[in-house]
Amino acid sequence: MLSSAATASATSVSARSGDILYGYLRRKTVAPFRFAQPKQQVYCKSLRPSFVAVRAMSESQTALKNQPQSSASSGKKQALISLSDKKDLATLGNGLQELGYTIVSTGGTASTLENAGVSVTKLDGRVKTLHPNIHGGILARRDVEHHMEALNEHGIGTFDVVVVNLYPFYNKVTAPGGISFEDGIENIDIGGPAMIRAAAKNHKDVLIVVDSEDYQAVLEYLKGGQNDQQFRRKLAWKAFQHVAAYDSAVSEWLWKQTEGQEKFPPSFTVPLSLKSSLRYGENPHQKAAFYVDKSLAEVNAGGIATAIQHHGKEMSYNNYLDADAAWNCVSEFENPTCVVVKHTNPCGVASRDDILEAYRLAVKADPVSAFGGIVAFNVEVDEVLARELREFRSPTDGETRMFYEIVVAPKYTAKGLEVLKGKSKILRILEAKKNDQGKLSLRQVGGGWLAQDSDDITPEDISFKAVSDKTPTESELADAKFAWLCVKHVKSNAIVIAKNNCMLGMGSGQPNRVESLRLAFKKAGEEAKGAALASDAFFPFAWKDAVEEACEKGIGAIAEPGGSIRDQDAIDCCNKYGVSLLFTNVRHFRH
Incomplete structure (x- = not known):
């Protein structure tokens, strides 16, 4: 993110609006600051090494040279862009420029925009994301007269669009090989969340964008000159959710870095990301959705939530429950094993060196229950096994071809997958990774949650x-x-x-x-x-x-x-x- 040469005292303006903002901007001591050695331009990429005494800001009376022109008085539209993830930035920048926006940025974001042919107003290296002139331009309410008077008096421009995403903390701390504590701390964003929260709070006047997937919709919204507050509220909600998920990752990581920490912290947040809306829940009259757990503990942890669906009808609520039960069970066995599950209970389990024999025995254990069930393997499904799954007749009459809702396995050969797809258009074919041990198990009760270790004990x-x-x-x-x-x-x-x-x-x-x-x-x-x-x-x-x-x-x-x-x-x-x-x-x- 853009960083600041001042410290957290400058963020007070980002935490409040209304008369508090007005009073803050009206104070003489709030004139834009300079460093103690004004001849030395300071550019920095991190908040921590750029620490300057708070007094340097409060004592300064010199106007900033590169302060963006006040859109409050000029009527020009301004967009503030500060991104770590620059995906589709060129498209956004050119789109905003075509709509007449002055784009304000700095650092790598500005360079990327300029390379894409976008004109950029660069902020001075001393004007960083925690400076009151930035937050004043974001938080000021356009319908409050004394807010606008204060901005004009100090030459502070308003921002109509703020586009921000955060330091890649999540990716850094989950990278192979891990990360040092010092590097982890360095990757905790400060200015970014402050700007996002400020813009989201004032979403009536400021459009906040944190997701590149929204760029096209935002450009269409601005192109149409719309004033749809519901659209703005949705983006504001997304912004606060973005920051909340980010903070939960930081909190989870810090707890794990604490010596002698308890298994269960005094409080914790589980960040959930919507994977799909389901047709219905356990029963047709219940609405439902499926969320993926984005906790650090779940990164590359395996399981049905991150399984690849190669074929078949969309997964249902009950499909997820049954597939999870089948996969958890079959993953316990070391030898080639087949598990058949119905309503989360294994009704057939068999281990054999010959996986074909294991499959037949698992179905034979309860062929009536196996019909319409879930079949799981802990070995690769090849062409031979796929053909057996496709053609196998029920042991009850020797004629009825077995029907299954789901087949789940750790992998499939290309030919095996091709053959299995021919069994049924609706057969869901899942490829899953084995669950890690030591995971936390959560279960909801009325008004609360139960937490426990997963039951990982083996014979x-x-x-x-x-x-x-x-x-x-x-x-x-x-x-x-x-x-x-x-x-x-x-x-x-x-x-x-x-x-x-x-x-x-x-x-x-x-x-x-x-x-x-x-x-x-x-x-x-x-x-x-x-x-x-x-x-x-x-x-x-x-x-x-x-x-x-x-x-x-x-x-x-x-x-x-x-x-x-x-x-x-x-x-x-x-x-x-x-x-x-x-x-x-x-x-x-x-x-």
């Missing part, structure tokens, strides 16, 4: 402690770990039955654990014998309850957190039936 982080007389075989332990990894993604109360790296059945969302268990066994059928069962939380009862039912149905091993006052009952029950019981000491509730 490798857990000790599966055998507490029964029978210790599990190597295959039973592997089955228990697989079931445990699946159950953490199933809605509580959750039960998963698995064998040979394949989910055989699951029960989810029941108010009591017994019902979830019965649903899981119903889906697993006879294959449940000798399989492993995982529960997301401890069993409150064992005899004539879930544990004994599981043992009676021939389950080979049970994995649960433990921690119940009746844990010994569960141990005794498993000992009676010769079943291995494993305690993990980790719960996986999911609501």
Whole structure:
């Protein structure tokens, strides 16, 4: 941004308007300032190295040589332009010049404009963005007589258009390799936000522009000589939002630089950017939109929000929820894995060296639920897999071609993508990056938000402690770990039955654990014998309850957190039936 040779005391005019502004401009001590050594012209690109004692400003009585002509008295239109991101600047500059605007600028912005053939009134190196003459020209209300009198008395020109964007702080601190603390501080813009806020506050008279995407609309607005206050208000809102998002990034970065900072700061802002308006929400009568989290913590963090959609109908509210659940689940597995999700619950999971076999087994686990579901892979989708997805028939009748809402994978071959696109015009094909661990999980409740760490614990982080007389075989332990990894993604109360790296059945969302268990066994059928069962939380009862039912149905091993006052009952029950019981000491509730 343009910088200032004076410090923050000069910003007082940018914070107030009305009579305070008038009084400020009328004071004799507010005459434009010069440095203590007037013969030395000082040009600087940063606020910090250009610090000059505040007294240098207050004692000065000399008029600035290069102060822009007062548009208040001349009737000429002026635009102040100060940009870090100069995208489409030439188009804007030429457009404003054609409309008769005098363009005021300095530094790199002025040079870019001049190179594009735009005439520029350059500000003296001493006239920077925190100077009262700049803010007076922005904040002065045209319909307040004494404001205009004060401007004319001091030869201060008004600005009708202010175009500003900020130091690229966000890009700097998120660049590969990071940035030093000193460089981070240097990239915190001061003058830019002050000008933006001043212009946005006085948007009735000053058009504030912070986004190059708005340049064409602004030129059309000015060309038509319109006075649409709603257009101005929208730009003012965008300006304040721009500054708020910028400040939130600075705040987030500074908190992370603070030694011994808590995981959860006393307060924080989540900057959200609209990605798309959705047809409707969870139900057709609900309006909805999708926002991308622009927090520093989410930069290159992966996930569905930043996934590339290669094909298909626009994503819906429920599509995003289901795709997120499927991607989170499949990303947990190291071996080639397929996950099928319906209403955010995994109804089929299988890992195999042959991804085609994994896909078939995942669908087979619950083909009725899989129809119309979401299919996720943690490996590349090639032509062979794409053809299997395109032609695979339902195991229920061997005839009905399986239909899916979404396929999500880390990547696709060109041929695989071509084949998959031929399955359906509406099939949404997503390419996503694996989620980073350690992310913050937020959830809204009435009047507030709950914040917690994401549930990143894996079986490798857990000790599966055998507490029964029978210790599990190597295959039973592997089955228990697989079931445990699946159950953490199933809605509580959750039960998963698995064998040979394949989910055989699951029960989810029941108010009591017994019902979830019965649903899981119903889906697993006879294959449940000798399989492993995982529960997301401890069993409150064992005899004539879930544990004994599981043992009676021939389950080979049970994995649960433990921690119940009746844990010994569960141990005794498993000992009676010769079943291995494993305690993990980790719960996986999911609501």
